[in-house]
Amino acid sequence: MTGTGRVLVLHVGGTIGMVASPQGYRPAPGFPERLRQALHATGGQGLPAFDVRELDPIDSAELRPRDWAVMAQALVDHWDRYDGFVLLHGTDTMAWSASALSFLLRGLDKPVVFTGSQIPMSEPRSDGLGNVENALRLAALPALREVTLCFGRHLLRGNRARKLATAQFDAFEAPNALPLAELGIDIHLHRDRLWPATGPRRFAVPTFDDEAVAVLALHPGMSGAAVDALLAPPGVRGLVLLSYGAGNVPANHQGFMAALARAAARGVVLVNVTQCLHGSVQQGAYATGSALGALGAVPAGDMTPEAAFAKLHVLLASTDDADAVRRGMGESWCGEMGL
Structure with a gap:
């Protein structure tokens, strides 16, 4: 060809x-x-x-x-x-x-x-x-x-x-x-x-802030202090959370969840991406995933971590409206997630 x-x-x-x-x-x-x-x-x-x-x-x-x-x-x-x-x-x-x-x-x-x-x-x-x-x-x-x-x-x-x-x-x-x-x-x-x-x-070719998006890969025993430290820089406006399985987090770990809640309260956009290579985030399938939904986290479906990170950067560089960023993360723009 x-x-x-x-x-x-x-x-x-x-x-x-x-x-x-x-x-x-x-x-x-x-x-x-x-x-x-x-x-x-x-x-x-x-x-x-x-x-x-x-x-x-x-x-x-x-x-x-x-x-x-x-x-x-x-x-x-x-x-x-x-x-x-x-x-x-x-x-x-x-x-x-x-x-x-x-x-x-x-x-x-x-x-x-x-x-x-x-x-x-x-x-x-x-x-x-x-x-x-x-x-x-x-x-x-x-x-x-x-x-x-x-x-x-x-x-x-x-x-x-x-x-x-x-x-x-x-x-x-x-x-x-x-x-x-x-x-x-x-x-x-x-x-x-x-x-x-x-x-x-x-x-669109916006001006990027290299520090606007952080990535957090969950592991057993992760502390709230570790989350706070990652999100402490004032330039951080988005978090790609690499969760377990279908989008689950340690919902009963009060320190960890409180740190995510503090971030969400100051306007950090949370995006839930699975650590698994295959399959997608089903945020309400388990109570441990529903806890993220209560914080306003966006389920990223089967989006790759690379795509979620890049798309969140593009959105945050294009608008200061956190709700618009969340809406954009939930849409498939050019085949980055299954419909």
Whole structure:
């Protein structure tokens, strides 16, 4: 399967463009030209025309929410000049960025494809060039009108993907959603699984506060003091709570629940996400989950922690109305949760 048109490749950073150093792999200048040479050396058969531009490349472990605005603005600035886009990004936080851009570029009418590699392209056995070639082909398909993640043998919805492996080429999965395409000898695109184009473009590039959202993973015996400490910074306005099972918390732990109640009372938006890979939050299924509902916590269904974190950041950067944030978290904007 091939498409036509011109694709912009944005090099954000990550393993794919790194080189070895005494301290380990690190970003290095000059990657766009090395990528062009590598792609042209393969003959470019079946690839669309493309340009390569470089943002300030970083190790993706250094990513902050403010970097999402840089990526989104680069896409907005070039949107009308290209038919599709590829972002080369580090694997550690790729799912977080793919989620964020899906919410910043609502109503998009062109493909946006994230990819990267597990081994630098400068090293033997690198998976980088194959991933880029697949991403380029996909980014030229007019039928693909969403933010996606292309890696190994699959194309996934960006806001459904999670990195689940550190040492395999198939590093990403979408635990609660089917792949959008299988990448084998041929590219098999499942058109019935694609997110439909809905309404006009609603592109937004707000100013992010890196500290606006905190994440709390429950563990047995967690204290109220630990919750208070996490939420103490005045900039924290949202909490992604990684709860047990179907959305349960230790409702009889008075100190813990009192700390959550104090946060809710000062306007912190609570979002309930399950720690489980598969399944969804059913906040009223158990009394221990209903206790969160009484505090106004938003059940996030089967949303991934990465998507919930990114969406909460986008909403909090876009409005000061906590009720509007809660409503937005409960809606499926672009396939981030099951309906």
